[in-house]
Amino acid sequence: MTYEELLKKHPGSLVEKIVTEVLSKDTVDVYFEDEGEEQWAVIKVHVYEEDKEMALRFLSDNRWVLQFGYYDDEDEFIELLQQLTQTEIDLIPKGLQKVMQKVVSGEEGLRLPGNFLSR
Numbered sequence: 001m002t003y004e005e006l007l008k009k010h011p012g013s014l015v016e017k018i019v020t021e022v023l024s025k026d027t028v029d030v031y032f033e034d035e036g037e038e039q040w041a042v043i044k045v046h047v048y049e050e051d052k053e054m055a056l057r058f059l060s061d062n063r064w065v066l067q068f069g070y071y072d073d074e075d076e077f078i079e080l081l082q083q084l085t086q087t088e089i090d091l092i093p094k095g096l097q098k099v100m101q102k103v104v105s106g107e108e109g110l111r112l113p114g115n116f117l118s119r
Contacts, residue, residue, distance in 0.1 A: 007068050007082045014066055015084065015091045018054050021045045023093070025114040030099055032109045041103035042067070043096070056092065058100040064089050 007014065022028050022043050031042050044055040055067040064084040072078050089097075095116065103110055 003068055003070055003078075004080060007066065007080050011066050011082050011084060012088050012091060014054060014068065015056065015088050018043065018045050018056055019092060019096070022096070023114050027111055028114050030103050030110045030112070032103050032107055039104060039107065040065075041100035041109075043100070056100075058097070058104055060104050064092070 001009075022045065028043060031044070033040055033042055039060040040057040042055050042057045044053055046053050051071045053067070053069040055069075057065040057067055059065060066082045066084055066088070067079060068082075069077055069079045099110060099112060
């Protein structure tokens with residue numbers, strides 16, 4: 001299965017994997033990022049041994065996006081994005097959702113204990 005197929009066919013399992021890893025950490029960084037007119041809060045999970053990155057983004061227009069990044073054979077970073085459905089959004093704990101909304105509205109990242117976000 002290609003990464004594109006994984007992202008399109010199994011976004012819920014990737015969301016669960018990201019949430020599980022983030023909540024298991026002592027501290028979690030929720031970053032504020034922007035590009036052009038778009039702004040978002042993001043949590044990232046790195047799989048260093050496989051040169052992959054998975055992330056959840058909450059955009060300023062109340063959209064949730066799953067990001068999957070990897071390096072191809074030419075060592076170029078490829079970023080794949082998949083908009084989340086309500087079913088997939090419901091897999092994200094309400095505490096984490098609220099924090100990401102706060103980061104976007106405040107335009108400033110936060111560092112919090114992982115167990116705080118599971119509420």
